[in-house]
Amino acid sequence: MNRLHPRVLLAWSFGLLLAGLLLGGLGRAVAAEPTVLRVGVLKFGTVSWELDVIRYHGLDRQYGVALEVVELANKDATAIALQGGAVDIIVTDWLWVSRQRDAGADYTFVAYSEASGALMVRPDGGIRSLGDLAGKRIGVAGSALDKSWLLLRAHTQRTAGRELMDSARVVFAAPPLLNEKFLQGELDAVLNFWQYAARLQAQGMVPLVQVQDLLAGLGVPGRLPLIGYVFSERLAAARPDAVRGFIAASRAAQALLRTSDAEWARLQPLTGATDAATLAALREGYRRGIPSGSAADHQAAIQAAYRVLAETGGAVLVGKSAGLAPGTVWQGW
Known part of the structure; x- marks a missing residue:
């Protein structure tokens, strides 16, 4: 049986060890x-x-x-x-x-x-509560199935016994358009997504109500x-x-x-x-x-x-x- 020269055997063993280290390192890099x-x-x-x-x-x-x-x-x-x-x-x-x-x-x-929407009004517009919305022109972002709008409707029904769809004049439109029409005076209040409400607030408008603030009265625990x-x-x-x-x-x-x-x-x-x-x-x-x-x-x-x-x-x-x-x-x- 042929025996490897000790130097050859040492070199071969070292090569295997080096290869193992390299492959192990590559494995860790891949992982x-x-x-x-x-x-x-x-x-x-x-x-x-x-x-x-x-x-x-x-x-x-x-x-x-x-x-x-x-x-x-x-x-x-x-x-x-x-x-x-x-x-x-x-x-x-x-x-x-x-x-x-x-x-x-x-x-x-x-x-x-x-982050929830807010119902925004003018500080000098005479709207101080949800009860003051009767007969007013309200702009609502999105559609009649928007979550914030439905929560506002539910809250008004429970607290005031009033359906906003019947007592106010409601217009549904895209958020930027609603802000524009509100600032032009064509709407009395606007329920808009939070980032558009924030832009109105920066221009001096005020939130009549934040949607998150309606939740407790609707039996929703914590924040939604x-x-x-x-x-x-x-x-x-x-x-x-x-x-x-x-x-x-x-x-x-x-x-x-x-x-x-x-x-x-x-x-x-x-x-x-x-x-x-x-x-x-x-x-x-x-x-x-x-x-x-x-x-x-x-x-x-x-x-x-x-x-x-x-x-x-x-x-x-x-x-x-x-x-x-x-x-x-x-x-x-």
């Missing part, structure tokens, strides 16, 4: 590669502010994710992109998630924002998340660390936006704010909407709000289901 997650967002939506913070500060990679932002034209386009597999995550409301689950889909929701990050349970099962990493990056970005005015100054071009007052109003409105509480807290608030909305909006809004579909709110974080 450390961040997971790509594609997030579909509206090009000019407020979600893009947070995603910009995540990417600018490398928070996605810090938590093992490579964030890919896909800009889309409108809310319907984001839903189509998610359903077609073009993106992994979108931002939408839990009503959509519940209806999709009732239809057999496996989408689930993690709270992104508790209105929109959230939505993804499939299949994604969460296949890439749990990536999904949790993305949520952790989101929370880290929100913590920075909660405390750093300098970060808001950096974001100003992205917000579209053209003056300090508007930027400050947007900043404070965003900060009020940063989610609080646990997934269980969000579940309780959403379930209670669902019952109110189902009663007020009916089957056109919620479909045939009398309750929130199980699994709508993700409990995995």
Whole structure:
């Protein structure tokens, strides 16, 4: 039997050891590669502010994710992109998630924002309470099935025994148009999304009521998340660390936006704010909407709000289901 020369044997052993070290290092490098997650967002939506913070500060990679932002034209386009597999995550409301689950889909929701709309009035307009809205011209963002509008209607019915659709003159339109018509004096009050209400506040208008402030009187506990990050349970099962990493990056970005005015100054071009007052109003409105509480807290608030909305909006809004579909709110974080 041939024996290897000791020097040859030593060289061969050293080569194996070196190869093992190199392959081991390569394995760790491959394992450390961040997971790509594609997030579909509206090009000019407020979600893009947070995603910009995540990417600018490398928070996605810090938590093992490579964030890919896909800009889309409108809310319907984001839903189509998610359903077609073009993106992994979108931002939408839990009503959509519940209806999709009732239809057999496996989408689930993690709270992104508790920022609510507000009913804005002029400080000298003579409207001091919801009772003063009788006969007034009210602009409402979106459609007759907007959640904030339905919650306001339900609150007015319970507290004043009055149906706003009958007692006031209501106009539904796009948020920017409503602000314009309100400032021109063609509307007496406007119920608009939080970022548009903030812009009105920067111009001296005042909130008659914040939608979040209506909830306690409607039996909704705590604060209500209105929109959230939505993804499939299949994604969460296949890439749990990536999904949790993305949520952790989101929370880290929100913590920075909660405390750093300098970060808001950096974001100003992205917000579209053209003056300090508007930027400050947007900043404070965003900060009020940063989610609080646990997934269980969000579940309780959403379930209670669902019952109110189902009663007020009916089957056109919620479909045939009398309750929130199980699994709508993700409990995995």
